[in-house]
Amino acid sequence: MRKYIGSVIAILLLVGCSSIGEDKFSSSYVKSHIIAKKTTKAEVQAIYGVPDDQNVYSDGTTEWQYDKSGNLSSASSIVGYIPGAGAVSSALGLANTASNASSSATKASAKMSGDTEYRANRFYIRFDDKGVVDSWHM
Template sequence: MKKAVFGVLLALALSACSGGMTGGEDKFSTSYVESHIIRGKTTQSEVQSLYGVPDSNSRSAGNATTWRYQKNGNLSTVSSLTNYIPGTSAISSALGMAGTASSASSAATKASGKMTGDTEVHGSYLYITFTNNVVDYWSLD
């Protein structure tokens, strides 16, 4: 039983670690978002196929919905789940270290960009607002 649980957690952790990157591209960069999310054209289902289920969503008056994605959102979820399973503290610790390493890598990328004059924005949060299930606006934070 423990081996099966460990296998499931390992698979989740590996998929969570790759959540922000696809083929070396940062899904939380301006260039990636601009090339994949088109205002007035991209639908909620297309966004969900790119980023998965949003970490949170809210609805405002006028039929607008905003989805929020966190760059390491899946990694945090998997890490918190391991706290409820006996004997998985090592996995939880490794996931925590992976999250810290990802944050450090993001900070290094931003610092490097400032020194080299790269104006590419890399965010930790992606907000997408939909009107009638089609993208109306997006922003990186």
């Protein structure tokens, strides 16, 4: 049981820390860090980690998808199948709910303050056949 409590605390700390600092899903952050014809897959992965999903096309190009929630809900449902891991599954579900609430609060605050910065919950990066960013969209 102690291991589960430690896991729950670690997950909540990671979710809490992810909301501190610059929003990596804001258009200004992406514009300044993901530059077409320059940024490589390795550089993108250093910023955002392993993509949440990816597509490979017949012309050799690839597209990576990143979700702001980092697929916490998927992790929660997977952990639910592990015997005795109910507490971890519940913590992941709570972390996902907290992440969604934080996102909603950020949007509401921006709307009230007149901030017009676009913040996405998901964005896509397309790479050419050499692994360099071709384009991105949110």
